[in-house]
Amino acid sequence: MTLKFLDKFKKTVAKLDTVGVGIKSVDDWLSTGNYALNRALSGDYRKGVPLSRITLFAGPSGSGKSFITSNIALQAQLEGYHVLVIDTENAIDVDYLRKIGVDIAEDKLTYLQVSTIEDVNGILSEFFSSYQKEYGKDNPDAPRTLIIIDSLAMLSSTTEMENYDKGVIKGDQGQLAKRRKAMLRLAVGKIARLPIKMLITDHVYPQDIMMGDGAWAITNSTKFSSSIIGIITKLKLKEDGAVTGVRMRFETYKSRFARLGTKVELEVPYNKGMASTSGLLELLEADGVIAKGTQPGEKLKYVAEVNGERITFKESEFNDEIAQKLLNHPLCQPLLARDEPEIDLDALDVIPDDDEEVKPTRTMQPQED
Known part of the structure; x- marks a missing residue:
């Protein structure tokens, strides 16, 4: 059942300086x-x-x-x-x-x-x-x-x-x-x-x-x-x-x-x-979009199948044009549009919400070169 006063209510509260009406994506x-x-x-x-x-x-x-x-x-x-x-x-x-x-x-x-x-x-x-x-x-x-x-x-x-x-x-x-x-x-x-x-x-x-x-x-x-x-x-x-x-x-x-x-x-x-x-090849390889070639003539190249097209290239040849083609792969769609496994929050590095001061805890360990 719709509340009869909702339209008037929304118009009234919308006039308030700090109130926004409606869900915004x-x-x-x-x-x-x-x-x-x-x-x-x-x-x-x-x-x-x-x-x-x-x-x-x-x-x-x-x-x-x-x-x-x-x-x-x-x-x-x-x-x-x-x-x-x-x-x-x-x-x-x-x-x-x-x-x-x-x-x-x-x-x-x-x-x-x-x-x-x-x-x-x-x-x-x-x-x-x-x-x-x-x-x-x-x-x-x-x-x-x-x-x-x-x-x-x-x-x-x-x-x-x-x-x-x-x-x-x-x-x-x-x-x-x-x-x-x-x-x-x-x-x-x-x-x-x-x-x-x-x-x-x-x-x-x-x-x-x-x-x-x-x-x-x-x-x-x-x-x-x-x-x-x-x-x-x-x-x-x-x-x-x-x-x-x-x-x-x-x-x-x-x-x-x-x-x-x-x-x-x-x-x-x-x-x-x-x-x-920069940094893109590693992510694409980890996501299974590209892989090192196994066929004759492709062993020193990366290989991908995108929308029926076979794409091969050397690391030194990788550029924005090739990247744009690879990003059309189904595995490159936004994460929110994909079915992802639930994250184990207990396994993540977090910081306790104790107070306003800096409370030193671990978030990540940088590796040496």
Whole structure:
């Protein structure tokens, strides 16, 4: 039986500033520019960062988080997004952005350098308010925006800054954690009805300082508000003994779209950025899409059967054109569209939800080169 007052009720509550009416599916995605990373984030080789959600890349210092976000900024611009970068580490390299093709013109990219959590709160509040006044809510024709915060870990509080100006170095970690959590929680409520994607980075912390880069812990203040979380650890990318970029290992820590614990290794050269096919061969082989050839003339090649076409290629020949053909294989359809075995949650590495402070526990063990 239908409630007679529902239509009037929906119209009334829809006028409330913080209420959205109706179930919304995640239909709008931004590619990261890399098929393997897309798959690890969303379960779909062609989709990476969801609209109206927060995606978190966490990792130790120097693992490549800023390189990843810069490459995603490029993809956002290619799809018509304006990019707002909130930089807390002074880590954005303009030369690198130009090398990989990011347009740093003011009408394409807004860059803000900040120091405190209050700065970020003020910026986000002003941006959301101005956006809503200009375009309203739930407007499918409003211009898309990607907001990047790199990174949360370097943010101080005004109290810490005031103490520093007085010559006093005094931490404020407990309050910072609470403020970060509140900021992200409020941001989730705002972007839920706006065509905005948020991409944030944060540091992870070792279990014991004497263990070095051992067991990683994600802060609770960022964990709950993020729809997708990936952990990045650094591996060296060398050519003829020289370091030419970053090779990183990505592991899916949280996602309702993809298989948890998915690991991919990516290469991000300094001179040209991340290739679309980096890390893809390993995933396709693991999924059974491709295999090493066994027939005469194919033993040094990969072989696949896609929609009645036999595709053969050497690893050195692998490119985006071949990848596009392989991704039409039935085993490459999005994970949510496939019948997957249930995940043993007890076997996953998780962090207890004790409190707002960092509680060091194990999430992943990076392997040595």
